[in-house]
Amino acid sequence: MFTANTTLMLVATFLPFLGALVLLLVPKGQRKVFEYGSLAVMIVSFLLSVPFWFGYDRGSAAVQWFQAWTWIPTLGVKFAVGMDGISLLLWLLTTFIGPIAIACSFSSITERHKEYYLWMLVLQTAMLGVFITQDMFLFYLFWEVMLVPMYFLIAIWGGPQKLYAAIKLFLYTLAGSVLMLVAILAIYFLQHKTTGVYDFSLASFQAMAPIIAQQSKTFQILMALAFFIGFAIKVPMFPFHTWLPDAHVQAPTAGSVILAAILLKMGTYGFVRFLLPILPGATKELMPYFLTLTLIGIIYGALVAMIQKDMKKLVAYSSVSHLGMCMLGLFALNPYGIKGGLLQMLNHGISTSGLFLAVGIVYERRHTRMIADFGGLSKSMPVYATIFMIMTMSSLGLPLLNGFIGEGVILMGSFQAFPWAAVVATLGIILGAAYLLWMYQRVMFGPITPVNEKMEDLNLREVLYFAPLVIVAFWIGMYPKPVMDVMDAPVRKLVMQVNPDFYKAESLAAQQAEAARVGMHGMEAPEAPEVQAAPAGMIHGGGH
Amino acid sequence: MTGFAQGLLDALLQDAHLIVPQLFLITVATLMLWPGDLFVSRAEKHRWAPITLVVLGVTAWLVARVDNGLGFGRMFQMDGLTRGFQLLCILGAAGAVALSQRVLNGLKQQTVEYYALILFSLAGMLFLCGASDLISVYFSLELMAISIYILVAYLRDWKTSVEAGLKYFLLGAFSSGILVYGISLLYGAAGGTTTNLADLGQALALAPKPDSLLVFGGVLMVLVGMAFKVAAVPFHMWSPDAYEGAPTPITAFMATAPKAAALAAFLRVFGTGFHSLFTTWVLPLSYIAAASMILGNVAAVRQVSMKRLLAYSSIAHVGYMLLGVLSADPVAGAQAVWLYMAIYVVMNFGAFAVVIYLQGQGEGERIEDFRGLGRKHPVLGFAMMIFLLSLAGIPPLLGFFGKFYLFKLAIEQGHVTLTVIALLTSAVSAYYYLGVVAQMYFKEPAEGETPALGALPAFIVGVACLLILVGTAFGPWLLDWAGKVALG
DSSP, X not given: OOOOOHHHHHHHHHHHHHHHHHHHTSOTTOHHHHHHHHHHHHHHHHHHHHHHHHHOOTTOXXXXXXXXXXXXXXXXXXXXXXXXXXXXXXXXXXXXXXXXXXXXXTTTOOSOHHHHHHHXXXXXXXXXXXXXXXXXXXXXXXXXXXXXXXXXHHHHHSOTTHHHHHHHHHHHHHHHHHHHHHHHHHHHHHXXXXXXXXXXXXXXXXXXXXXXXXXXXHHHHHHHHHHHHHHHHHTTOTTSOTHHHHHHHXXXXXXXXXXXXXXXXXXXXXXXXIIHHHOXXXXXXXXHHHHHHXXXXXXXXXXXXXXXXXXXXXXXXXXXXXXXXXXXXXXXXXXXXXXXXXXXXXXXXXXXXXXXHHHHHHHHHHSOOBGGGOOOHHHHOHHHHHHHHHHHHXXXXXXXXXXXXXXXXXXXXXXXXXXXXXXXXXXXXXXXXXXXXXXHHHHHSSOOOHHHHTOOOOOHHHHHHHHHHHHHHHHHHHOOHHHHHHHHHHHHHHHHHHOTHHHHHHHHHHHHHHHHSTTOXXXXXXXXXXXXXXXXXXXXXXXX | OHHHHHHHHHHHHHHGGGGXXXXXXXXXXXXXXXXXXXXXXXXXXXXXXXXXHHHHHHHHHHHHHOOOEEETTTTEEESHHHHHHHHHHHHHHHHHHHHHHHHHHHHTOOOHHHHHHHHHHHHHHHHHHHBOBHHHHHHHHHHHHHHHHHHHTOSTTOHHHHHHHHHHHHHHHHHHHHHHHHHXXXXXXXXXXXXXXXXXXXXXXXXXXXXXXXXXXXXXXXXXXXXXXXXXXXXXXXXXXXXXXXXXXXXXHHHHHHHHHHHHHHIIIIIIGGGGGHHHHXXXXXXXXXXXXXXXXXXXXXXXXXXXXHHHXXXXXXXXXXXXXXXXXXHHHHHHHHHHHHHHHHHHHHHHHHHHHHHTTTOOOBGGGGTTHHHHSHHHHHHHHHHHHHHHTOTTSHHHHHHHHHHHHHHHTTOHHHHHHHHHHHHHHHHHHHHHHHHHHHSOOOSSOOOOOOHXXXXXXXXXXXXXXXXXHHHHHHHHHHHHHHHO
């Protein structure tokens, strides 16, 4: 049995890249070798990542399995890796989605197999790298490297407008990340000015927060905006979202899955990891604007999704809305909100991947994604209809499925912080239910045409790659405690960094509550009693 | 009288060790023209290329062996900066010679003059890298430029080549006039005693108030003259035409070696010489740098000719490198510029080797001609993709490290706005570089057989690609090492 340690983490991360190097030597025509070879590599990488789930010390907020090797001494760059609970969850999500993305490509990729699977493997390593790095320079490197394979995946195997969509994705994200680079460098030099050392490590950047807080307000706001734009483009938040529908619609199914499940999470991860802990003051200063954009995104994404005729575009816009929910949770800056936001990132990865895969299934069979071309599919494809139903329900937040937990916790957190925003966001959830169910109804029910009648139901391979998603959706929906436990300590630490007032107020409230109701203790009690009562049984509120 | 001549000769001989490489180059080039060429028959002229390469190798060896020192009445200085940039110039010349073979053979235009001119212009560059007096700066610039004017117009039966040469010559002569005028103003402002950079810097910093306009005008004119030589906006108009009209190996040469030499002069004149006048020139030079980055990158987007695209992109790259000149810390600036230039030379020669391979007969070619290259010739396509992505500065390729080093320095020096412009325009540059990649990988190849890549260009492509990939892995050590080299 493998034990979780730094070496194994690096092996699991770089295995896809090594696999790509090996497959590079295989001659072009060997389609099966590329398909099963890359699938095997992804599965092994996933299996190697499983011990980390069990080996993670849930009581500690520290970066675990940390190790750093000197890389560029003059610049203070280290090859530093390690994970805390937040990165662990996203890292596991990536290794989990990897095999699924490969498995769904077998029938949809009909040309240039070698290049396709090589790019997929390279992309996987780049994405995994982003989540394990503990050095800003290394982070930026992985963050940028990711773009190249994604560009090729869309530009070669995409739809009719693929070149436009690919270059748009590339330029939007590149423009965002170079701004981020300026902010990184500015903080780097500020650090040198105050402490006299050059250090790119994440820990030292986070330790800069109090010093940054003493700088001029303009400096702080500019830094925060540079980070914000870089990450907001990736998330994507309104109004930086315009690349997303193009990229999603043009990308091959696996590209959309990875884009939705992992790439968008890079943006939210960036907020959690960098903007909030490094620039808490400026973030709070700008919060009204951030929040406004978030709410616009939630409602606008949902409304635009409602009128889409193309299923893939509908799912793409639903991502804008759902990611808005994640951001709302993160911006609440309290444990519930942030935990909910993180959980919803995972949920979105599961359910939206499922929806994109489902759209891919009918597209492979009919070469159309127009809702109007379908109807009554539940008669000819019962298994498909069932899975599609589960994924739809998971996405719209039906109890017992994962989406419900995420949205519920986010609303709790955001209600504590800004009740009116939570109310507006609820509207987004209702709209979400409307467009998803409406799409489901138009595709699955109603009269069936002869062409649709002949459509084949899912084959074994397809069922196999949906199965893990369905299982995880139910698992998180019914018993989210293990997932919540993993993020508990790091989130606590994050809230201490970004919003220490929260705990002051909380301990005050707790003392009052203690005085009033003797015997009730051990619970992380927010001020509002009705919020406290509802979830306490189901969600582990964070141990001490 | 003999006493004076004797004294002069002694003084020259005493410092001659500083310019051994230049003396060697000029002697060999002259001997190649006469009597060397008498012994080579018309069909055998291509043999001059390997000989030139050997000469360049020996020159590099000599450069590495020259001791540091200041000589010729403090007109020429040999130090780490000089040596580092001299080696880059030699590398650029060697690349150009290696790439020339196929083109010149195809055109039946092999002559000894071609190679001799490259050596003469290289001698000018080697002088320029170490010129520490405005007069020696001017002389070396001219020696370098006049040889290149001829090389641009080398295909004398071709209208475009002659037109490009003439255009370059007229504008070049014009800018030289401005430069000389600026020098004379500064000479006057400093009291008419010196043109030595160090002395001028001191004297001008103390110039009384009424003279400050004179100083400003002089510095500005020197700046304009030199900006013309590196093709920075708005003094870049000659460069796309000259690039397009020149034989492609000469285009590759112009994009690298003279730029390296001129940037060395830039660093010497502005970074160290006029350091005391920093506040006088920092603003105009900032505008020049910003305009170069913006216009170079934006104009490149609309090009259909690959050579013009590379011309505009080289304008943009010069804009980035001017950020290093703007550094208030001249040593760090020189390091960053040198590193960037070294990486740029490698990437550029790789890209030009592929262009030359595609163009066959030396005619101007379009970006469209790259279509399907990635599928027809996977190795070459891959190499070209590496060069283009590296030029665009996509991490973790070598080009990124060069940019990172420069931009880091610029932010450290407080040029935040300029750096933001640099970064955003480098995002724009990704657009046109990827446009070429898109042609190579996403378009069907054209009909017809493709000829094999010659041995030397294949070598250049291979070495450049390897350097970029290996440099990617060893970027860190490279940075440390480069810092030490450029420090001297």
